[in-house]
Amino acid sequence: MRTALLSLAVTAALGLPGCSPAPLAAPIDQTLAAPAPQSPAGMRLYALQTGRMYSRAAFAFKGGRFGDRRVFVAGGILVQHPRGTLLFDAGFGPGVEAHRKTSPWLLRVTTKYDRQTSVADQLTAAGIAPSALTAVVLTHAHWDHVSGLETLPGTPVWVTRDELAFVRGPDASTALARRLGTASYVAYDFPDGPYLGFARSRDVFGDGSVVLVPSPGHTPGSIVAFVATPDGKRYALIGDTAWQREGVDLPAEKPWVARGVDDDRAATRAMLIRLHQIKAAMPDLIIVPAHDSRVWATLPKLSSTPAAG
Numbered sequence: 598m599r600t601a602l603l604s605l606a607v608t609a610a611l612g613l614p615g616c617s618p619a620p621l622a623a624p625i626d627q628t629l630a631a632p633a634p635q636s637p638a639g640m641r642l643y644a645l646q647t648g649r650m651y652s653r654a655a656f657a658f659k660g661g662r663f664g665d666r667r668v669f670v671a672g673g674i675l676v677q678h679p680r681g682t683l684l685f686d687a688g689f690g691p692g693v694e695a696h697r698k699t700s701p702w703l704l705r706v707t708t709k710y711d712r713q714t715s716v717a718d719q720l721t722a723a724g725i726a727p728s729a730l731t732a733v734v735l736t737h738a739h740w741d742h743v744s745g746l747e748t749l750p751g752t753p754v755w756v757t758r759d760e761l762a763f764v765r766g767p768d769a770s771t772a773l774a775r776r777l778g779t780a781s782y783v784a785y786d787f788p789d790g791p792y793l794g795f796a797r798s799r800d801v802f803g804d805g806s807v808v809l810v811p812s813p814g815h816t817p818g819s820i821v822a823f824v825a826t827p828d829g830k831r832y833a834l835i836g837d838t839a840w841q842r843e844g845v846d847l848p849a850e851k852p853w854v855a856r857g858v859d860d861d862r863a864a865t866r867a868m869l870i871r872l873h874q875i876k877a878a879m880p881d882l883i884i885v886p887a888h889d890s891r892v893w894a895t896l897p898k899l900s901s902t903p904a905a906g
């Protein structure tokens with residue numbers, strides 16, 4: 598009863614539309630081609646969870662219920678390829694308590710968190726030297742994606758030119774990325790052709806197994822990374838374009854309470870519709886929001902026991 602009253606009070610206070618989902622109009626685009634990747638044997642993808650934040654669906658997407666508790670994960674996605682090892686985002690590092698103070702106060706006071714093992718310690722435990730990483734590839738430069746960078750000194754950090762300009766600018770949401778320093782940041786472009794309806798792309802290894810595309814909205818230089826593993830699975834690492842999978846499934850944008858976290862709400866909305874269309878054309882595509890614990894629970898885990906030999 599108390600929870601129901603609290604829910605009503607918060608719903609009223611936030612001006613949320615109640616419990617009914619508020620999907621965006623999204624016509625299905627059947628013309629999207631799905632290029633066939635040539636993923637090499639031995640390529641792997643692993644989820645490295647570094648922490649959890651405890652929130653509610655009402656704070657994650659429009660139409661989400663206050664009583665629907667959600668665990669937001671923070672971490673990195675490791676992609677091992679014979680030609681390089683990439684870590685998508687760095688998750689929480691040991692300094693997360695101080696780092697978190699750079700996040701918007703409203704999200705801070707509505708969210709509890711805990712810290713788990715850093716990406717660097719997880720790599721070491723699995724017999725992978727953190728220094729062996731080819732690069733950390735940021736989906737974007739918000740605090741909960743860069744906090745773990747302090748455990749990876751010297752590792753190149755790949756960001757789009759637009760994201761690097763965003764970090765170097767005055768925006769409060771990139772204060773931590775600025776403070777940690779941008780000496781390791783390497784800006785890249787999208788020299789390759791159209792991909793799944795995106796005008797430009799970057800095929801990292803030249804075999805279609807890891808393709809980056811620009812997805813401005815949540816931040817000006819956000820990306821989506823399409824990853825295809827040799828077992829036939831295909832993933833879209835969408836960063837924070839949606840925090841939970843309903844953002845793409847419905848699709849639904851973030852709620853009013855989170856209105857400040859998307860740099861460009863209209864562009865974010867357009868990207869959600871595009872991802873929704875891609876998912877409709879490729880039903881087996883695994884959409885991986887950076888913070889959806891239900892999706893992360895299905896991803897392969899990096900063993901802490903190094904493989905023999």
Ligand SMILES: [Zn+2]
Nearest residue numbers: 737739815837
């Ligand atoms: Zn973000």
